[in-house]
Amino acid sequence: MDVIRNFPFIGIFFCMSSGVVNSVLPGKWAKKVSITAVTLNLVLSAAVLYYVIVTDQSYVYVMGHHPAPWGNEIRFGILEGIFATFFCMIMLLSVLGGIRRLEEDISEKRSNLFYVMVNLVMAAILALVYTNDLFTGYVFVEIMTIGACGLIVVRGESRSLVASVKYMIMSLIGSGLILISLSLIYDLTGHLLMSNIQEAIAQLVESGSYMEPLATAIALLSVGIAIKSALFPFHSWLPDTYTYATSTSSAILSSLISKAYIFLLIKVYYRVIGIQVIFQNKILHLLFAFGIAGMIMGSISAIRQNDLKRMIAYSSVAQIGYIYMGIGMGTTIGMLAAVFHMMSHSASKSMMFISASGLSSVSGRSCRFTRLRGAAHRNKLAGFAFLIGSFAMIGIPTTAGFISKVYFAQAAVQSPSNVKMIITIIALGISTILNAVYFMRAIIVIYSPVQEQGNHAKRKDTLMTAVLICFIVFNFALGLYSDIVVDYMRAGLAMFS
Amino acid sequence: MKKTNEKRSWDSGWKRFLRWLNGESPIEYKSSPEWHLTDEELKEKYQEDMKHAEKVHKEEENLYRRYQQWPDKKGIPLYEKIYKVFAVAVCLIVMVSLLFTVSGLMEFGNPENPVNNEVSRRYIEEGLQETGAVNIVTGMILDYRAFDTFGESHVLFIAATCVFMILRVGIGKDKNIEDEKAREQENDRLYEPKNDKILQKVAFIVVPIIFIFGIYVILFGHLGPGGGFSGGAIIGAGLILYLEAYGFKKTQRFFTLKTFRIVSLTGLLTYAAAKSYSFYTGANHIESIIPLGTPGHILSSGLILVLNICVGAVVACTMYGFYVLFRKGDF
Amino acid sequence: MAAHLLQNYYETVAVILFSIGFTTLLLHRNMIKKIIGLNIMDTAVYLFLASKGYIEGRMAPIVTGGIQDMEAYINPIPAGLVLTGIVVSVSVTAVMLALTIRLYRRYGSLDIDEITMKARKEEN
Numbered sequence: 003m004d005v006i007r008n009f010p011f012i013g014i015f016f017c018m019s020s021g022v023v024n025s026v027l028p029g030k031w032a033k034k035v036s037i038t039a040v041t042l043n044l045v046l047s048a049a050v051l052y053y054v055i056v057t058d059q060s061y062v063y064v065m066g067h068h069p070a071p072w073g074n075e076i077r078f079g080i081l082e083g084i085f086a087t088f089f090c091m092i093m094l095l096s097v098l099g100g101i102r103r104l105e106e107d108i109s110e111k112r113s114n115l116f117y118v119m120v121n122l123v124m125a126a127i128l129a130l131v132y133t134n135d136l137f138t139g140y141v142f143v144e145i146m147t148i149g150a151c152g153l154i155v156v157r158g159e160s161r162s163l164v165a166s167v168k169y170m171i172m173s174l175i176g177s178g179l180i181l182i183s184l185s186l187i188y189d190l191t192g193h194l195l196m197s198n199i200q201e202a203i204a205q206l207v208e209s210g211s212y213m214e215p216l217a218t219a220i221a222l223l224s225v226g227i228a229i230k231s232a233l234f235p236f237h238s239w240l241p242d243t244y245t246y247a248t249s250t251s252s253a254i255l256s257s258l259i260s261k262a263y264i265f266l267l268i269k270v271y272y273r274v275i276g277i278q279v280i281f282q283n284k285i286l287h288l289l290f291a292f293g294i295a296g297m298i299m300g301s302i303s304a305i306r307q308n309d310l311k312r313m314i315a316y317s318s319v320a321q322i323g324y325i326y327m328g329i330g331m332g333t334t335i336g337m338l339a340a341v342f343h344m345m346s347h348s349a350s351k352s353m354m355f356i357s358a359s360g361l362s363s364v365s366g367r368s369c370r371f372t373r374l375r376g377a378a379h380r381n382k383l384a385g386f387a388f389l390i391g392s393f394a395m396i397g398i399p400t401t402a403g404f405i406s407k408v409y410f411a412q413a414a415v416q417s418p419s420n421v422k423m424i425i426t427i428i429a430l431g432i433s434t435i436l437n438a439v440y441f442m443r444a445i446i447v448i449y450s451p452v453q454e455q456g457n458h459a460k461r462k463d464t465l466m467t468a469v470l471i472c473f474i475v476f477n478f479a480l481g482l483y484s485d486i487v488v489d490y491m492r493a494g495l496a497m498f499s
Numbered sequence: 500m501k502k503t504n505e506k507r508s509w510d511s512g513w514k515r516f517l518r519w520l521n522g523e524s525p526i527e528y529k530s531s532p533e534w535h536l537t538d539e540e541l542k543e544k545y546q547e548d549m550k551h552a553e554k555v556h557k558e559e560e561n562l563y564r565r566y567q568q569w570p571d572k573k574g575i576p577l578y579e580k581i582y583k584v585f586a587v588a589v590c591l592i593v594m595v596s597l598l599f600t601v602s603g604l605m606e607f608g609n610p611e612n613p614v615n616n617e618v619s620r621r622y623i624e625e626g627l628q629e630t631g632a633v634n635i636v637t638g639m640i641l642d643y644r645a646f647d648t649f650g651e652s653h654v655l656f657i658a659a660t661c662v663f664m665i666l667r668v669g670i671g672k673d674k675n676i677e678d679e680k681a682r683e684q685e686n687d688r689l690y691e692p693k694n695d696k697i698l699q700k701v702a703f704i705v706v707p708i709i710f711i712f713g714i715y716v717i718l719f720g721h722l723g724p725g726g727g728f729s730g731g732a733i734i735g736a737g738l739i740l741y742l743e744a745y746g747f748k749k750t751q752r753f754f755t756l757k758t759f760r761i762v763s764l765t766g767l768l769t770y771a772a773a774k775s776y777s778f779y780t781g782a783n784h785i786e787s788i789i790p791l792g793t794p795g796h797i798l799s800s801g802l803i804l805v806l807n808i809c810v811g812a813v814v815a816c817t818m819y820g821f822y823v824l825f826r827k828g829d830f
Numbered sequence: 831m832a833a834h835l836l837q838n839y840y841e842t843v844a845v846i847l848f849s850i851g852f853t854t855l856l857l858h859r860n861m862i863k864k865i866i867g868l869n870i871m872d873t874a875v876y877l878f879l880a881s882k883g884y885i886e887g888r889m890a891p892i893v894t895g896g897i898q899d900m901e902a903y904i905n906p907i908p909a910g911l912v913l914t915g916i917v918v919s920v921s922v923t924a925v926m927l928a929l930t931i932r933l934y935r936r937y938g939s940l941d942i943d944e945i946t947m948k949a950r951k952e953e954n
Contacts, residue, residue, distance in 0.1 A: 586856055586857055587857070589856070590849065590852060590853040590856060590857065593849060593852060594845075594846075594849035594853075597845040597848065597849060598835070598842070598845060598846075600845075601835060601838060601841045601842050601845050602831040602832075602834050602835050603834075604834075604838060604841060606837065606838070607837065607838045607839075607840060607841065607881065607884070608884050608885055608886045609885075610885050610886075610901075612882075614882050614883070614905055614907075614908075615885065615900075615905050618907065619900070619905045619906060619907055620900045622891075622906055622907070623891065623898065623899075623900050623902075623903050623906065624898050624899070624900055625898075626893075627893050627898060633892060633893050634891075634892050634893075635891040635892065635893065635903070635906045636891055636892075636906045636909045636910050636913070639906055639907065639910045640910040640913060640914070644910065647914055648914065651914045651917050651918065652917075654917060654918050654921050655917055655920075655921055657921075658921030658922070658924055658925050659924075661925050661928070662924055662925060662928040665925075665928040665929060665932050666928050666931065666932065723892060724890070724892065726913075728913060728916075728917060794893075814917075821924050824928070825927065825928070825931065
């Protein structure tokens with residue numbers, strides 16, 4: 003057996019143990035340990051991805067001496083490899099890009115606790131990507147919930163506290179719903195391993211018995227995960243949380259944590275319930291409707307904001323609406339479009355949060371539009387990064403956002419239901435126009451020429467410069483070479499179930 | 500009405516006792532700032548205080564009215580009403596759908612349910628031989644499904660870290676109002692032990708018994724009901740009782756922040772090391788060298804005893820840590 | 831339907847408690863009541879899960895008297911899942927209580943609407 007198959011397990015364990023060790027180290031050493039852990043995970047995940055692509059099959063790794071369903075196991079294929087590598091890279095870039103801002107925002111004695119949270123959230127994300135067991139998924143979802151609360155509250159300001167309380171309340175409602183739907187699924191099938199549950203559910207559907215409990219379990223699970231990833235009517239915690247957290251935390255929350263939950267939802271749909279059963283379920287209509295509503299309402303709310311970070315937060319609500327619209331379409335190409343949009347949104351949203359912190363640090367540490375006039379002239383690289391991110395959100399050609407919109411339109415046209423096709427195309431058009439309105443306004447404000455340049459103390463932030471350059475290069479690469487990525491994603495989705 | 504205060508200072512004890520018996524208090528309430536005022540002066544002072552209170556109340560009402568008229572709050576009453584109706588509707592939908600679901604479920608306690616399948620068969624029939632634990636549930640959570648327990652002990656660790664971050668005084672950026680309030684509460688004499696005789700005598704007898712019982716539950720986790728989590732909670736409760744009876748000074752002789760950190764770190768790292776060995780050898784099909792021993796003895800069942808001790812120590816420290824952080828903000 | 835609900839009374843009660851806890855967590859304005867609702871909701875789920883393992887007339891899953899027959903013991907899996915769940919519930923309750931203490935020190939109120947109003951007032 004190849005050594006590479008041990009890599010996911012080594013990655014998860016190293017991240018968790020380094021998180022535990024970080025709690026006793028002082029701030030500087032905790033930072034180094036944390037960055038080492040994330041880099042190591044990036045290398046290991048890239049090796050796993052290469053191995054899986056070369057051998058073109060998915061592997062099962064038994065955790066312990068007993069095979070599943072009696073013991074735990076993890077499973078990795080092409081899609082898991084792509085997303086593990088991608089999440090590690092975004093985490094590394096977010097942490098590196100926000101280090102300077104972190105030193106200003108958080109006191110020295112608390113900074114090692116921040117890195118504990120970063121490590122444990124990274125381990126939980128990797129465990130969610132690789133898990134093949136439903137209850138293990140629930141335990142790591144709880145680690146991510148508490149870790150995200152820690153990431154928000156580390157700043158110590160009172161507004162962060164209020165935001166984190168709202169986040170915890172909504173998130174715990176979601177956890178309760180997930181847990182009861184897990185118990186219902188266990189009651190109906192008797193298994194906790196995802197592949198076994200799929201067989202049992204296929205038998206249940208064939209025999210036609212116990213259809214109501216099954217439908218309720220699927221509905222509660224979907225609503226629980228939708229609450230945790232801020233789908234439209236349940237998004238009230240999102241703007242405060244992203245605005246009042248430090249820039250690294252906002253980047254991690256918006257790009258990684260909500261995407262990990264949506265990845266878990268897609269994994270449950272493919273591997274637990276079975277793609278044939280779910281495509282006939284009515285819950286997809288509900289997710290579709292909420293997704294469309296989120297796209298429009300999120301953009302409308304974003305237009306009214308006066309604060310840059312709050313505007314970006316509302317734009318996140320709209321983009322998550324896109325993803326759920328793709329999932330709700332009920333076709334394979336809809337799922338493919340949603341998965342690709344997860345990747346493109348993560349890449350551009352984290353870049354926008356890091357560049358927003360760069361812009362605000364040369365404008366007196368404020369994010370209001372009145373203070374940000376001409377900020378792009380003071381910090382040229384951050385302004386350019388924000389410009390590229392906005393183009394990706396709007397969907398200008400040659401960016402990844404444009405490719406995902408093309409795939410959404412293609413999924414709409416090929417969808418079996420005419421109503422969904424018409425609604426999707428109209429909503430895509432309206433939301434693109436609305437996105438353009440508020441992003442253009444932001445770009446005009448930050449690029450407007452100001453006469454007096456003032457003496458804004460510009461500390462040379464080489465790390466952020468390097469991180470922003472990496473982000474810009476990655477966004478361009480994702481846009482130009484999207485064909486390769488989409489092909490691998492298609493192959494990964496085929497072997498996902 | 501003139502108060503004859505001057506005479507009372509040299510009254511004899513018997514006369515004072517008679518006066519107390521009759522309901523007149525012999526103590527001069529000099530501590531109250533208004534002891535020298537007459538009744539009319541007291542009435543005037545009361546009316547002034549009421550006027551002041553009314554003024555403050557009116558100011559707050561004005562502020563609230565102004566707040567209601569803020570531009571971005573204008574649209575909010577409608578949104579709030581919709582939100583309330585929506586929230587109530589969601590709760591009703593959840594309730595009704597869950598009741599319908601339960602009415603369609605399988606029979607309770609039926610051995611033919613799909614829950615009782617080959618998975619539980621192997622746990623019951625071969626659990627003793629494969630894990631060496633007499634308690635099947637402990638064998639299941641610490642050997643078969645050890646990854647879940649690994650994640651769960653880290654949930655406890657991350658919650659303790661979060662509470663530490665939120666409540667610990669003295670690690671904020673600069674002087675803020677909450678730290679000062681927290682220190683005020685700490686200096687309040689209510690928090691020091693009152694040297695309550697009953698509590699101390701009872702704790703003197705009961706706390707060692709609690710510790711011994713907790714250690715018994717942890718060590719015998721694989722031979723009877725119990726395990727790391729229950730035993731750790733019992734020991735944590737014993738520590739809290741000791742703290743309540745004897746105060747912080749005595750407890751800080753053996754349990755400080757350093758103790759907490761070292762115990763958590765050692766426990767979790769030992770767990771990770773033991774389980775990495777187990778997972779690595781299992782996945783690569785290497786035989787594990789840990790002997791299983793004879794079932795029924797304490798030193799049996801391979802790594803389960805070590806894991807129970809680690810988990811018990813971490814849980815005990817975390818429970819005590821939660822209590823101390825809630826009460827004082829500092830160890 | 832009512833007969834089946836009465837026969838599965840463990841699950842019915844668990845589901846009713848879950849709804850009560852869920853409603854309390856969502857609709858009450860007092861933070862302490864929300865935390866109590868959270869605990870009721872989680873405990874109800876554990877009651878539901880633990881009742882899955884019971885089988886009439888069998889013993890608890892500790893090997894006694896050398897009997898290792900499957901027909902002698904109840905199902906051990908739900909008990910293990912509930913153990914894990916209880917620890918998770920305690921952890922999130924502790925974090926929520928810590929946040930409540932901190933907010934009370936800062937704003938002097940336990941009412942989430944009043945706290946939001948005060949926070950917004952300070953910002954503007």
